[in-house]
Amino acid sequence: MTQNNFSQKLYPAFRESIIILAVALFIAVVFNSFRSNNIPLFGFSSAALIKEQQAKIPSITLSEAHDLYLNNKVIFIDARDPFSFEEGHIAGAINIYPDEASLQAASLKIKVDQGFSFITYCDGPQCPLSKETAYALILRGIPTVKIFVNGWSIWSKAGYPISKGKK
């Protein structure tokens, strides 16, 4: 096929594709405005969606968390910043700030295959970090994540094992 022949097909194709684009856009907007389960053209809110999806992640109580800790089939994930982690964390916990979830996902998937589940926690009843880390891990294919709300305060006040430093 010569270059000239290909060009002869390509230029009409561009013109036709613009017509298809315009027709599709017109029909899409009109159809959406008349249908019963329509969605607003520019109304998508990622913040609302994240909040809704985070609310679906199951949470866990102190006694449940402690039982799992004793069974040795759970990994605690401290979602706070590294400085808070070094000052004190649940014994055996690892530190994964929400932004670092993508870096750690591959090694955690190996643990999933070995039968481990995960509990994320941070400090304070309103702290969003544990939910954000849990959500980031679930997005990366780690399904067995639960949230221990206000985990650090509750755990340390109960007198359960804690560690200091980087490990």
Add this chain to the structure above:
Amino acid sequence: MKFKNFPRHFIPFFALICRLTLAIIFFYAGIEKIVHPGDFAVAIYNYQLLPDFAINLLAIFLPCLEVIIALSLVSDIYTRGAALFSALLFLTFATALTINLVRGLDISCGCFGASSGNISWFYLARDLSLFCISVFILIYDCGWRYFFV
């Protein structure tokens, strides 16, 4: 109506088969997404490539575009335009898939609405194959007139 050139010439005949196959794929994909626009908007959001204001617009527009491409391919009206758009769409899908596979996100493909499986290298290979088929149609398709008098 009489047949002519049917199916003696392999390339136009193969282009016809490709065109009809692509039309079926686009029609099915488009209808699945049109039925649940909210779910498709979430699937687009999960790719984390677009700003919020563009997500619903694309969720409304893309399924409609897919159905119109399918109708265009079947009816042989603006077939070259449809094939060109199809090639561009599959190239875009392949790019989006590659970015998120490299990122390590384990999200729904959204290729055929909410019921699609999670993204994988297989889906990337499939999109690139469909891209090649689209280019083949763009270059070699001769339309219905080639086969019918």
